[in-house]
């Protein structure tokens with residue numbers, strides 16, 4: 001690993017199921033076949049990423065059998081993998097099966113460090129009408145402490161849900177975090193050292209930028225959706241490429257490369 005540099009892969013919304021054929025009603029391939037192709041693509045990149053970050057909805061059905069299947073498929077990744085829980089996940093089973101934990105935490109949140117970069121993984125599964133997200137007061141306080149800290153390390157924040165409205169009603173009113181403005185206000189406290197906020201949930205590659213903060217989402221390995229100003233319903237994007245993000249952080253720059261693959 002070059003000094004002061006980290007390259008990681010963001011994957012998202014694998015929706016792995018205990019049923020091998022799950023998802024064929026929405027895509028030409030099952031969710032499990034998409035996840036397997038994703039693993040193959042990441043393992044065959046022409047370089048070695050430092051780790052993989054899964055921004056949630058690992059499983060479609062929140063039951064233990066789905067996580068056994070997820071362990072079989074995602075366990076073939078040749079790199080360390082960090083998980084977030086999405087609205088379709090069961091955080092307890094995710095931690096027990098994928099992380100081999102006998103004791104689990106709720107909310108499922110943590111930080112880690114690599115090469116002097118700090119990573120914050122936030123749980124956005126507070127009380128809200130699904131599939132919307134919410135960040136509970138204790139999580140806001142935890143995030144505030146981290147973002148307000150005297151800390152010079154470059155910072156990355158990861159979460160499952162899309163945090164801010166963008167003028168596309170199906171994302172803003174149906175999918176978004178209900179208290180995203182509060183989350184954003186806290187995140188802004190770390191703006192000078194923040195290298196990006198990475199999320200999933202929206203099943204498409206979108207980017208937005210507010211108050212000097214970069215927000216970017218990864219596609220899904222299963223089915224993709226569309227978004228445009230004014231769109232008020234969920235519309236599949238059958239022509240969108242399956243993909244993931246390759247993110248390179250340096251001392252002064254964030255470089256995001258969208259990487260496509262086929263099943």
Ligand SMILES: [Fe+2]
Pocket residue numbers: 056057086087088131160200201202
């Ligand atoms: Fe989701």
